[in-house]
Amino acid sequence: MRTSKLFNKDSLQATSKTNLTFRERIAALSNLPLFLKMVWRTSPAMTFANMLLRIARSATPLAMLYIGKLIIDNVVLLSKTPQHHDLTLLWELVAIEFALAISSDLLNRIITLIDSLLGDLFSKYTSIRILKHAATLDLDQFEDSVFYDKLERARQQTIGRTVLLSQVMSQVQDMITMGFLAAGLVVFNPWLILLLFVAILPSFLGESHFNDRSYVLTRTQTPEKRELDYLRFLGASDETAKELKIFDLSGFVIERFSMLSDRFYTANKKLSIQRSAWGTIFALIGTAGYYGAYIIIILDTVSGKATIGELTFLAGSFRQLRSLLETILNRFSSVSQGAIYLRDFFDFFEIKPRIITALKPIPFPNPIKSGFKFENVGFQYLNSERWANRHLNFTLYPGEKLALVGENGAGKTTLVKLLSRLYDPTEGRILLDGKDLRDYDLADLRMNLGIIFQDYIRYQMNFSQNIAVGNIKEKENATLIRSAAHQSMADLLAEKLPQQYEQMLGKRFAQGVELSGGEWQKIALARAYMKDAQLLILDEPTASLDARAEYEVFQRFAELTAGKSAVLISHRFSTVRMADRILVLEKGELVEIGSHEELLLKNGRYADLFNLQAMGYR
Numbered sequence: 001m002r003t004s005k006l007f008n009k010d011s012l013q014a015t016s017k018t019n020l021t022f023r024e025r026i027a028a029l030s031n032l033p034l035f036l037k038m039v040w041r042t043s044p045a046m047t048f049a050n051m052l053l054r055i056a057r058s059a060t061p062l063a064m065l066y067i068g069k070l071i072i073d074n075v076v077l078l079s080k081t082p083q084h085h086d087l088t089l090l091w092e093l094v095a096i097e098f099a100l101a102i103s104s105d106l107l108n109r110i111i112t113l114i115d116s117l118l119g120d121l122f123s124k125y126t127s128i129r130i131l132k133h134a135a136t137l138d139l140d141q142f143e144d145s146v147f148y149d150k151l152e153r154a155r156q157q158t159i160g161r162t163v164l165l166s167q168v169m170s171q172v173q174d175m176i177t178m179g180f181l182a183a184g185l186v187v188f189n190p191w192l193i194l195l196l197f198v199a200i201l202p203s204f205l206g207e208s209h210f211n212d213r214s215y216v217l218t219r220t221q222t223p224e225k226r227e228l229d230y231l232r233f234l235g236a237s238d239e240t241a242k243e244l245k246i247f248d249l250s251g252f253v254i255e256r257f258s259m260l261s262d263r264f265y266t267a268n269k270k271l272s273i274q275r276s277a278w279g280t281i282f283a284l285i286g287t288a289g290y291y292g293a294y295i296i297i298i299l300d301t302v303s304g305k306a307t308i309g310e311l312t313f314l315a316g317s318f319r320q321l322r323s324l325l326e327t328i329l330n331r332f333s334s335v336s337q338g339a340i341y342l343r344d345f346f347d348f349f350e351i352k353p354r355i356i357t358a359l360k361p362i363p364f365p366n367p368i369k370s371g372f373k374f375e376n377v378g379f380q381y382l383n384s385e386r387w388a389n390r391h392l393n394f395t396l397y398p399g400e401k402l403a404l405v406g407e408n409g410a411g412k413t414t415l416v417k418l419l420s421r422l423y424d425p426t427e428g429r430i431l432l433d434g435k436d437l438r439d440y441d442l443a444d445l446r447m448n449l450g451i452i453f454q455d456y457i458r459y460q461m462n463f464s465q466n467i468a469v470g471n472i473k474e475k476e477n478a479t480l481i482r483s484a485a486h487q488s489m490a491d492l493l494a495e496k497l498p499q500q501y502e503q504m505l506g507k508r509f510a511q512g513v514e515l516s517g518g519e520w521q522k523i524a525l526a527r528a529y530m531k532d533a534q535l536l537i538l539d540e541p542t543a544s545l546d547a548r549a550e551y552e553v554f555q556r557f558a559e560l561t562a563g564k565s566a567v568l569i570s571h572r573f574s575t576v577r578m579a580d581r582i583l584v585l586e587k588g589e590l591v592e593i594g595s596h597e598e599l600l601l602k603n604g605r606y607a608d609l610f611n612l613q614a615m616g617y618r
């Protein structure tokens with residue numbers, strides 16, 4: 001077992017699952033009913049039509065073979081008795097076979113068409129379900145690599161499942177066809193059926209063995225595939241091009257990509273060669289079986305036990321049965337394979353968010369009366385031993401402007417994430433007006449918070465949409481968007497752009513304009529003004545702004561948020577000192593709280609940090 005650090009827990013578990021038994025494969029088929037139910041839900045009419053047409057199609061091979069037999073026997077009869085040249089029956093039979101051939105071709109085409117349309121619809125349906133479900137999940141679930149692998153597998157299989165859909169349908173169709181053909185064979189010579197199985201079984205077992213191995217290989221490769229995707233993005237994307245050039249990283253990225261791809265190639269090549277070699281041997285056994293049966297039928301015909309028509313009928317049935325059985329058995333491997341992958345897909349839907357709205361949620365208070373009270377709040381990130389926040393006891397009063405100060409990693413952003421319920425506290429609780437934050441309606445809470453994170457997204461959309469994301473319900477409300485832009489001073493920027501509020505931003509799409517860091521930040525800030533939020537949280541909102549812009553932004557901020565609560569995170573003390581109170585964090589814990597003047601007088605941690613920065617300006 002490889003123990004590269006790329007391998008996470010999930011992949012290591014997968015490698016221990018080196019062989020899936022036949023029973024496990026059969027068990028995996030139990031996923032199919034749920035799958036078919038989803039297909040049915042995608043389009044009941046199409047699914048029904050598909051099934052009906054396939055049943056009709058499955059009867060045609062036997063019918064054609066039988067008509068063929070009648071034609072040959074009739075021709076033989078007519079050639080032996082040239083004096084009775086009544087060809088009516090013969091022509092009727094030929095006409096029937098012709099009609100059968102045409103309808104079978106027509107059915108095939110309609111079935112393929114429905115398959116492809118249904119597949120497209122199903123792929124759309126499942127992609128949307130994945131997106132919808134992902135939207136309900138918690139932030140820390142996205143930060144968990146095991147979860148991420150599941151999401152990745154669920155996403156990748158959207159295409160695989162479309163194939164699975166037509167495979168399952170074809171499987172049923174071929175089984176019915178086989179039933180018809182086998183019935184015909186049994187009537188004439190039951191021993192041929194036995195010979196058929198002997199010829200086919202090794203091929204089936206071989207296929208199923210190699211499918212197992214390929215499944216295990218794919219599963220173990222998921223984390224690497226994710227890294228390959230990431231490297232592909234890193235190596236060729238507008239977001240990364242700048243640093244890649246400056247640090248001259250392309251060689252490093254390409255080398256890593258090439259190393260991982262080689263590893264893939266080697267593992268896959270070995271399996272492919274083995275599979276191909278064994279496949280050839282099994283195919284030989286199958287052909288030998290067919291000729292064995294052929295000899296039996298020829299002997300029967302020569303000895304007069306069967307007619308020439310029966311000879312062609314039996315040989316044809318046997319040949320078709322053999323190829324059908326082979327297809328069915330091989331397809332069983334891929335169907336059960338697909339069914340196992342389906343487990344990953346369903347598993348993804350079984351992941352439930354923990355951060356949810358209470359059963360009987362309390363409406364968010366308007367206005368907030370006593371504020372947010374932290375009671376011994378502590379938080380540990382998933383899989384982390386360290387406490388990112390601990391023993392937090394303080395109150396954020398209504399209308400208060402609170403600044404959070406502390407060195408990198410002190411826990412400022414985490415505190416804000418707890419306040420907005422992106423995470424729930426590991427210990428202690430946060431009360432809003434005396435009631436646990438978890439008792440409030442989650443959507444209502446988020447609607448009443450205006451948050452801009454330091455790593456806000458630069459949406460590759462137009463100027464208006466970039467602001468409207470702050471309250472997407474108002475995306476058509478141009479007045480509100482312009483007023484939000486005015487409040488964050490982004491309006492001045494819009495006026496300078498060729499297409500103003502319609503201007504495409506970013507470089508990814510045609511006619512996009514790239515902005516400076518500070519310009520993007522003003523747009524992001526405008527998002528906070530899109531709602532009439534009761535609590536505004538700005539996580540380093542002015543880091544990229546120049547001194548004048550920062551001063552003006554905060555002047556406006558103070559005016560605009562009069563009477564509202566606000567939390568500001570900043571490393572600039574010129575900003576911090578405008579706050580009513582300042583909360584100093586160190587290693588996740590609160591070490592000081594008070595106004596700028598109070599804390600300076602105290603001459604503690606805050607005064608140290610303040611003087612350190614002030615010294616830099618002298």
Ligand SMILES: Nc1ncnc2c1ncn2[C@@H]1O[C@H](COP(=O)(O)OP(=O)(O)OP(=O)(O)O)[C@@H](O)[C@H]1O
Nearest residue numbers: 143381384388406407408409410411412413414415
């Ligand atoms: N998603 C995460 N998963 C695990 N640990 C995290 C995560 N985010 C932050 N941490 C850890 O939690 C601690 C607090 O991080 P946080 O982002 O709250 O600090 P901060 O005070 O906002 O820092 P900065 O000033 O650099 O923005 C850090 O030690 C960090 O490594």
